[in-house]
Amino acid sequence: MNFENILVEESNGLATITINRPKKLNALNKVTIEELHNAFKTLDADTNVKVIIITGSGDKAFVAGADISEFAHFSVEEGGMLARKGQEILFDFVENLSTPVIAAVNGFALGGGLELAMACHFRVASDNAKMGLPEVSLGVIPGYGGTQRLPQLVGKGKAMELVMTAGMISADEAKEAGLVNHVTSLEELLPLAEKIASKIMRNSSVAIAAAIKAVNDNFKDGTNGFETEIKEFGSCFGTEDFKEGTTAFLEKRKPNFPGK
Numbered sequence: 001m002n003f004e005n006i007l008v009e010e011s012n013g014l015a016t017i018t019i020n021r022p023k024k025l026n027a028l029n030k031v032t033i034e035e036l037h038n039a040f041k042t043l044d045a046d047t048n049v050k051v052i053i054i055t056g057s058g059d060k061a062f063v064a065g066a067d068i069s070e071f072a073h074f075s076v077e078e079g080g081m082l083a084r085k086g087q088e089i090l091f092d093f094v095e096n097l098s099t100p101v102i103a104a105v106n107g108f109a110l111g112g113g114l115e116l117a118m119a120c121h122f123r124v125a126s127d128n129a130k131m132g133l134p135e136v137s138l139g140v141i142p143g144y145g146g147t148q149r150l151p152q153l154v155g156k157g158k159a160m161e162l163v164m165t166a167g168m169i170s171a172d173e174a175k176e177a178g179l180v181n182h183v184t185s186l187e188e189l190l191p192l193a194e195k196i197a198s199k200i201m202r203n204s205s206v207a208i209a210a211a212i213k214a215v216n217d218n219f220k221d222g223t224n225g226f227e228t229e230i231k232e233f234g235s236c237f238g239t240e241d242f243k244e245g246t247t248a249f250l251e252k253r254k255p256n257f258p259g260k
């Protein structure tokens with residue numbers, strides 16, 4: 001896959017997407033958002049890809065936000081469309097992907113950058129990372145799901161404080177708040193994400209996709225996540241992975257999941 005602003009590498013079931021605009025601290029412009037959509041879509045459709053890691057290039061930023069230079073002159077309608085389209089093609093799209101997505105937050109994750117990390121299934125961070133939603137300091141609010149996903153992850157009061165103050169928190173504070181799962185050095189960040197990915201890859205990709213759907217449905221208005229869980233649980237019984245997983249257990253061997 002050839003892109004202008006992102007790099008995509010794939011090896012042994014693991015795909016790594018690197019947002020590659022280091023001079024602009026990997027800010028998300030329109031082209032980058034569209035490229036990310038295309039990369040995620042292609043990787044999700046590839047049954048060989050079992051886990052996706054997303055990170056930023058350089059040692060300073062994961063993503064320092066949406067590209068302010070692109071929307072500074074937008075009208076009310078254009079502002080609304082920016083948020084709607086972005087949520088649809090990237091942020092909601094990533095959250096609802098069947099393939100697990102880990103954000104490896106390697107520096108500033110601000111505004112749209114933190115929103116992208118929050119749309120991933122979970123996050124690990126390097127100890128130099130700084131996270132925040134600075135939008136109100138620009139006279140706007142988070143538009144890529146930040147007002148919804150931050151309270152889900154850290155609770156309403158903490159989210160309100162972060163949004164209203166437009167402040168940044170350190171990686172350790174983010175871990176304490178439940179925003180990231182692990183903190184390590186910058187050098188160890190990708191190895192850590194890869195180690196977690198390798199544990200995920202040992203399991204049934206079909207069951208993992210079902211679990212992602214069931215967990216996400218807990219947060220969807222008008223959807224009963226318990227019902228989703230029952231349906232997805234039942235569906236697993238018809239998969240080859242379930243046959244292999246249970247047979248392997250009974251035969252006291254490691255499973256070799258076909259991913260079907």
Ligand code: COA
Pocket residue numbers: 023024025027064065066067068069108110111112134135138
């Ligand atoms: N949109 C567009 N360009 C951005 C950007 C963004 N969100 N964040 C950083 N950049 C650009 C800067 O304009 C600068 O470009 P230039 O060299 O052509 O002038 C370059 O990236 C480097 O950033 P700089 O501000 O010089 O780095 P710094 O180390 O002094 O500060 C930050 C780092 C992250 C604190 C600062 O860049 C910042 O506040 N960025 C905006 C964060 C934000 O508000 N994001 C939410 C957007 S909704």
